[in-house]
Amino acid sequence: MKPEIAKLGYLSLVTSDLEKSLWFFKEVIGLEETTEINGVHYLRAWGDFQHHTLSLEQGDRGYVRHIGFRTKAPEHVLEFKQLLEDGGIEVEQIKAWETPGIGEAIRFPLPSGHTFELYYDITRPEVEEHRRSVLKNQTYKSWAKGISPRRFDHVNIHSSNDSAEAYDFLENVLGFKMREFLRGDNGDVIAGWMSVTPLVHDVALVIKPDLPTPARLHHLSYWTDDSQDILRAADILREHNLEFVGPGKHGITQAMYLYVMDPGSGCRVELFSGGYLIFEPDWEPIEWLEAERPLGNTYWGDSIQDKELNKITIEA
Incomplete structure (x- = not known):
């Protein structure tokens, strides 16, 4: 059987004005910030379960680094790597947790020119008590700020x-x-x-x-x-x-x-x-x-x- 993708995971976004983008995504859209590491801010909606669904960092212009998808099983990451390489596609292997919250991953170009990332292992960080929902099946309090969408x-x-x-x-x-x-x-x-x-x-x-x-x-x-x-x-x-x-x-x-x-x-x-x-x-x-x-x-x-x-x- 072929390896399978389970779901859309996250988008890595570079912005020419980090301050404006953080204001927009956090205060207007209403995303929650999981953490900030080395100048990269990791955000998610109140109903998103994995570490982040959007990362933001400063750059000279606005562009997308890559789009991440989670596979259906851990072994599918390396199975996709083999499948892609057999098809003549150059694959970059990313060490586990090099991207916060994301385990071992692969990145590769599509014929469209976009870069996709595939991974399986993730972390689901604990949320501070003052931001945590009382519902065990929800990450953050809903409607805490801004538009407050549920999920990516x-x-x-x-x-x-x-x-x-x-x-x-x-x-x-x-x-x-x-x-x-x-x-x-x-x-x-x-x-x-x-x-x-x-x-x-x-x-x-x-x-x-x-x-x-x-x-x-x-x-x-x-x-x-x-x-x-x-x-x-x-x-x-x-x-x-x-x-x-x-x-x-x-x-x-x-x-x-x-x-x-x-x-x-x-x-x-x-x-x-x-x-x-x-x-x-x-x-x-x-x-x-x-x-x-x-x-x-x-x-x-x-x-x-x-x-x-x-x-x-x-x-x-």
Whole structure:
């Protein structure tokens, strides 16, 4: 049997203004800081269980170092390493706990140009009593500050590289399942929503030939419990004088959304709620045609496609 990925883990983000990014993610979005080590800040939402789902550090510009995923079993990390190397892909092995909270890991490039990391072993740090939830099945107190999303949900990445190779790698090497996809007028798949969980997507990959660099991040996403949380988020963002797009509802995924930019890194964050889950073992991917793209992007509400904000992506 092939090794398997269990879930999306974390995103390593570099920012050109660490102070602004920490204010944005901690005070506005409402993430909790697990720890800070050697200038790197490790954050997670109140319902995230592993050490962190976002790391932030100072750099000369905003960009993504890598995106981490947890495997289903400890042995799958090295099994993926062998599988990738057999396919001619250069793999970097990361010593256990070199990244705080993350055990032995591997990093490698995708055909899209993005860097993924795979690991299994994690730590679940104890939370200080004044921040800890009384619920044994929850990490932090909910609604302690800011928008306060429950958990890390997905990433949306863009690439100008060959689409067939990129989707084939995600599906046939890493084991992601195509859930919904957009077919261009030329017959190529130009956007795919893919997952290893019952979510419609743990990762979305969009092909755009005119990007400034081959691999980009369109957004990272945190999950809120319901639509009222999205409306509350809009109020909070307005109070902080932050420009945003939404609320609206996607046709693809059927989820409610709101998009806002981190003023420090230029990274777009989506607040996400609703949608549907996939439990059918024989699920057939849903095909959308390019003429249907507006409906797929925006079922109703404020559309990101009409905004200048949509053109901004960061290097990944």
